[in-house]
Amino acid sequence: MLRIGQGLDVHAFTEGSFVTLGGIQIAHTQGILAHSDGDVLLHALCDALLGALALGDIGQHFPDTDERFAGVDSKILLKNVYELIKKNGYQLLNADMTVICEAPKIAPHNAAMRECIADVLGVEINQISIKATTNEKMGYLGRGEGIFASAVVLLQAV
Numbered sequence: 001m002l003r004i005g006q007g008l009d010v011h012a013f014t015e016g017s018f019v020t021l022g023g024i025q026i027a028h029t030q031g032i033l034a035h036s037d038g039d040v041l042l043h044a045l046c047d048a049l050l051g052a053l054a055l056g057d058i059g060q061h062f063p064d065t066d067e068r069f070a071g072v073d074s075k076i077l078l079k080n081v082y083e084l085i086k087k088n089g090y091q092l093l094n095a096d097m098t099v100i101c102e103a104p105k106i107a108p109h110n111a112a113m114r115e116c117i118a119d120v121l122g123v124e125i126n127q128i129s130i131k132a133t134t135n136e137k138m139g140y141l142g143r144g145e146g147i148f149a150s151a152v153v154l155l156q157a158v
């Protein structure tokens with residue numbers, strides 16, 4: 001039994017000196033505007049995992065009106081989501097993710113992010129793929145106003 005899921009997320013940049021992406025902090029000339037740590041990659045991944053089993057979305061499970069989730073480390077959200085997936089009798093086969101932004105540069109941090117996500121989920125690093133591209137200077141992403149991530153996952157019944 002296989003299930004596929006897709007997740008998308010976007011956050012705006014704001015004043016700051018780093019962004020949290022793929023569970024790690026990356027130095028940048030701006031920060032991320034968010035109720036949590038604003039990790040678009042982990043949020044997209046959470047939504048893809050939930051979506052694969054039709055379990056709703058991250059906003060339903062962790063409402064941004066709930067003070068418990070203010071500034072929360074998204075690795076904790078991801079861990080909780082994957083626990084729910086396993087409780088429902090499924091495991092991750094692979095996740096393929098894409099980040100779109102003009103800056104910061106993602107490539108130098110790719111391996112560290114994959115390793116971090118694999119570690120949180122307890123899977124092999126070769127099950128986690130992260131790709132990055134720019135928006136060719138077009139639109140809000142191209143103007144550097146924010147950062148976007150998409151994730152697709154395939155789950156297998158245990």
Ligand SMILES: [Zn+2]
Binds near residue numbers: 009010038040043
């Ligand atoms: Zn988000």
